[in-house]
Amino acid sequence: MRRYGYSIFCDDIRSEAGGKLSFIGCYNAVMMTAQKFPLVLSKFCIHFHVFSPATQPYTSVTARCYVPGEPEPIAEEPIEVPGLLDQQNLLDRLPKDIAVPPYIVVASSLVFSPLEIREPGLINIRVVINGGPDELHLGSLQVVPAST
Structure with a gap:
């Protein structure tokens, strides 16, 4: 049994x-934009499990x-997890x-308002579990200019 996860990339998340x-304006693997790079999205959300x-x-x-063009993460957020005693x-x-x-599930959302994307490429969401050296990939969204 291994750890795994998934993400939903969208324009907005409403409670x-x-x-x-x-989830409003969900993307299916590719975001095509008619805007020139760098582009600024007024709001962008990622929900993950x-x-x-x-x-x-x-x-x-x-x-x-x-995000494309940035070698370091633009966000690094600790996510609340159940206590070890509760998990046990x-x-x-x-x-x-x-x-x-049985699996223990952690879910959260990242909301960016605004989000600047400098160039075409992949938006990636990853998590580090228990402070380990490896990142678990939860999904990516390819950002490309729309063909004219």
Whole structure:
């Protein structure tokens, strides 16, 4: 069992009644822009989920966002994770003979307002788990000029 995750790239995220989220203007792998580079987006959002086997608890999760033309992350945000005792209690309460192994999920959103993108390329979201040296890739969005 391995850790994994995914991301939704969109123009806005709205909180709805009952704890629901609405994602407005979602992108499908590619953002085509008619604007010249560098371009400035008035708002840009990334919502992500990280899944870790319950046998591999979190002590920390830090999200990093990279944009084209910037070698370092433009954002590095610590994400709140359940306490180790809470994670262990979850594992202890589950039946030992379940067919699907339990995962602990951490979800969060990054909101940029505005976001400058200097050149075409990939917007990447990654997380560092438990302060480790490796980054877990949660997705990317290719930014390209629209063909004229």
